[in-house]
Amino acid sequence: MTQPKLLLLSTGGTIASVASDSGLAPGANGAELVRTLGEMPFDLTIKDILHLDSSNIQPEDWQLIAKTVYEERLHYDGIVITHGTDTMAYTASMLSFMLQQIEIPVIITGSQVPINVVLSDAQDNLRLAFSAALTKHPGVFVAFDGKIMRGARSVKVRTTDFNAFESVNFPPVATVTSDGLVYRPELMRDELTKPCQLQATVETQVALIKLFPGFDPQMLYSMVEHGCRGIVIEGYGLGGMNFIRRNLVAVVGDLIAQGIPVVATSQCLYERSDLTKYEVGREALLKGAISAHDMTSESAITKLMWALGQGMDLAAVKQVFEQDLVGEVTLN
Numbered sequence: 078m079t080q081p082k083l084l085l086l087s088t089g090g091t092i093a094s095v096a097s098d099s100g101l102a103p104g105a106n107g108a109e110l111v112r113t114l115g116e117m118p119f120d121l122t123i124k125d126i127l128h129l130d131s132s133n134i135q136p137e138d139w140q141l142i143a144k145t146v147y148e149e150r151l152h153y154d155g156i157v158i159t160h161g162t163d164t165m166a167y168t169a170s171m172l173s174f175m176l177q178q179i180e181i182p183v184i185i186t187g188s189q190v191p192i193n194v195v196l197s198d199a200q201d202n203l204r205l206a207f208s209a210a211l212t213k214h215p216g217v218f219v220a221f222d223g224k225i226m227r228g229a230r231s232v233k234v235r236t237t238d239f240n241a242f243e244s245v246n247f248p249p250v251a252t253v254t255s256d257g258l259v260y261r262p263e264l265m266r267d268e269l270t271k272p273c274q275l276q277a278t279v280e281t282q283v284a285l286i287k288l289f290p291g292f293d294p295q296m297l298y299s300m301v302e303h304g305c306r307g308i309v310i311e312g313y314g315l316g317g318m319n320f321i322r323r324n325l326v327a328v329v330g331d332l333i334a335q336g337i338p339v340v341a342t343s344q345c346l347y348e349r350s351d352l353t354k355y356e357v358g359r360e361a362l363l364k365g366a367i368s369a370h371d372m373t374s375e376s377a378i379t380k381l382m383w384a385l386g387q388g389m390d391l392a393a394v395k396q397v398f399e400q401d402l403v404g405e406v407t408l409n
Contacts, residue, residue: 081119081154083210088127090161092188092199103128110192113200131161140277143175146183147275155182155210162187162233162241166375169228173217173403174383178273184209186220189239198239208258214265225251229376229405246371266404280385283307285378294328307381309340330364338394342369342377367398376405
């Protein structure tokens, strides 16, 4: 019987780190990671494509990862990507948009402790990722601490605990129990409606702003003058923005009139933004602010980068933010 074929793409991160004079730094390659797991019931190919702490992962690296996955996807039953945890949620969200309708499981994982440390979480996370890659459930997912999460819903919420990631505003699609890796079929999006196409062009001249009392809205003009082409604002509560004294709403309206998309999301990790409920939200909505609904900030900013990278104008960006492309948003 032919064994399933999996591909491991190693990019560095804590999972591959070793001690150095300047602190932990990526040092182990993919083969060294896998060697700690012993024999495995599948045919595994290993490619080391990056060697970076994830804090150094940039859009150019997203493009390399996405291009590699796209070119290799039809040769394997699943692909596992090892990655640092600090920007894993950004990478998972962006790959979800770049690789829409991917035909196989693409599973991103890492660890809080290097794999060569006793009691590391790395081995369990790697085994989990390989198990998920064998399921034939297509899409981009994060595998961490016994959970499989949609890539565009995952957020790092803890700095040191093994339970570092949560699936925000959407349940994990699978969890590890005494019965093994158990998927919830009602949460899956296995239907493929068109062939996968690589859409890896992104616009990097964007900004993610966390609103705070006293924020000077004029700073947004300076950002646009220096080339910023889109902004995500983490507003208060349901996405409210101030319009008394420092009139952020007026500036947002002016920028939108100039063709600059401004997306409103919430500083609250859970539940949705809703610009229709309070005056501070309705004023922003009337000025043309785009609601992110219940998207994570990581998903909102990467979706904006991706949309602008596809050449979308303001009207098209507004339209795409009212679409659920990869399970990133709940729309009523």
